[in-house]
Amino acid sequence: MILCQLYIINNPNKLLIGPHTPVSQYMSKAVRREESFSSGKLSLFDVIIVGSGPAGYTAGIYTSRAKLKTLLITGSLPGGQLMTTSEVENYPGFPNGIFGPELMMNMRQQAERFGTVAVDDEVVKVDFRRRPFELSTNAETYKAEAVLVCTGASPRKLGIKGEDSFAGRGVSYCATCDGPFFKGEDIVVVGGGDTALEEATFLTKFGKSVKIVHRRDSLRASKILQDKAFENPKIEFLWHHVVVDIQGNKKVASIVVSDVESGKVRTITAGGLFVAIGHDPNTGIFKGQLELDEKGYIALKSNSATSVEGVFAAGDVHDYRYRQAITAGGFGCMAALDVEKWLVERQHHVNINTSASLYRSE
Numbered sequence: 001m002i003l004c005q006l007y008i009i010n011n012p013n014k015l016l017i018g019p020h021t022p023v024s025q026y027m028s029k030a031v032r033r034e035e036s037f038s039s040g041k042l043s044l045f046d047v048i049i050v051g052s053g054p055a056g057y058t059a060g061i062y063t064s065r066a067k068l069k070t071l072l073i074t075g076s077l078p079g080g081q082l083m084t085t086s087e088v089e090n091y092p093g094f095p096n097g098i099f100g101p102e103l104m105m106n107m108r109q110q111a112e113r114f115g116t117v118a119v120d121d122e123v124v125k126v127d128f129r130r131r132p133f134e135l136s137t138n139a140e141t142y143k144a145e146a147v148l149v150c151t152g153a154s155p156r157k158l159g160i161k162g163e164d165s166f167a168g169r170g171v172s173y174c175a176t177c178d179g180p181f182f183k184g185e186d187i188v189v190v191g192g193g194d195t196a197l198e199e200a201t202f203l204t205k206f207g208k209s210v211k212i213v214h215r216r217d218s219l220r221a222s223k224i225l226q227d228k229a230f231e232n233p234k235i236e237f238l239w240h241h242v243v244v245d246i247q248g249n250k251k252v253a254s255i256v257v258s259d260v261e262s263g264k265v266r267t268i269t270a271g272g273l274f275v276a277i278g279h280d281p282n283t284g285i286f287k288g289q290l291e292l293d294e295k296g297y298i299a300l301k302s303n304s305a306t307s308v309e310g311v312f313a314a315g316d317v318h319d320y321r322y323r324q325a326i327t328a329g330g331f332g333c334m335a336a337l338d339v340e341k342w343l344v345e346r347q348h349h350v351n352i353n354t355s356a357s358l359y360r361s362e
């Protein structure tokens with residue numbers, strides 16, 4: 001895992017924000033916030049962002065730049081799915097690519113520079129029944145006027161031997177992200193849904209051959225994607241089979257499959273295994289508090305607003321269609337603007353009624 005930081009970030013005094021403001025000024029502001037935070041002065045936040053993928057960090061950049069007191073609770077894997085990715089080639093602005101962990105560290109530093117307080121902890125309980133909303137980790141309970149849920153989704157795993165140890169070394173959960181690394185390879189894709197067929201078709205641009213291993217003899221995918229896959233000379237189907245083992249040395253070299261009807265086992269030569277058996281949204285803690293759709297994703301009402309006024313959502317936690325770092329970041333930006341607008345409108349409403357100013361931190 002490469003965590004080298006950019007020269008410019010390690011030398012904050014060298015970088016100017018706007019014509020006259022050194023980054024160190026922003027950093028000292030962030031430190032002051034940390035100090036007040038630990039002394040309990042900042043117990044009520046304008047907004048708490050839950051999750052630290054591209055959606056969460058992008059939202060933090062926008063809300064803290066808008067001078068909203070922002071707490072970001074990272075979750076158990078700070079940086080999210082991109083922390084387990086090697087090179088990211090399709091995130092704009094990095095013509096030579098960037099390593100996933102480095103990209104996420106940069107995003108975090110950018111959010112912190114403007115005052116986002118990032119806490120490496122996991123939210124285990126929320127109470128959205130009254131405002132301010134309460135969010136509890138195992139260590140603390142935090143309060144906020146608005147909440148932005150950016151907890152993402154996790155790819156389903158096969159749960160077989162070798163899957164974790166070969167992750168990033170031939171086992172992938174995202175063809176769009178990793179396909180170009182498999183030029184000239186024999187590739188295996190597992191699954192029979194839209195994702196599996198779309199990814200298999202995409203992978204034929206790079207691979208020598210693509211085998212789709214599916215546990216049944218009919219597909220769940222839409223007819224149009226099925227037709228495309230059937231017509232593609234590079235794609236072959238292996239019906240009613242499951243993957244039972246992954247073999248290789250430094251990287252994947254072969255895949256062991258088993259016939260679910262006969263139990264017969266065989267080994268297929270392959271340099272890559274793409275697991276496309278669906279995603280699970282990370283919404284367990286929101287059940288009973290926010291409206292979810294039939295698949296467990298957060299149901300949005302208008303723009304990024306959820307079923308509870310003041311709670312917003314962004315990224316893969318509501319979007320099962322695009323699931324890209326750049327789209328999650330875009331959703332994070334949109335939701336942050338919605339949060340800001342909602343708080344300002346509410347402040348306006350509160351000012352009219354009580355002359356109290358609740359939301360601006362400075």
Ligand code: NAP
Pocket residue numbers: 156157158190191192193194195196198215216219220242276277278279320321
């Ligand atoms: P999905 O529709 O849930 O399909 C998952 C596939 O994986 C199914 O074929 C399932 O087999 C198989 N599977 C599940 N668990 C497995 C296991 N443990 N071992 C082996 N196989 C397993 O998931 P998806 O394809 O990711 O699609 C998710 C949603 O996104 C769908 O609504 C889809 O329409 C949408 N989507 C749309 C597009 C598009 O419109 N272009 C593209 C991608 C995704 P069974 O069939 O036997 O259950």
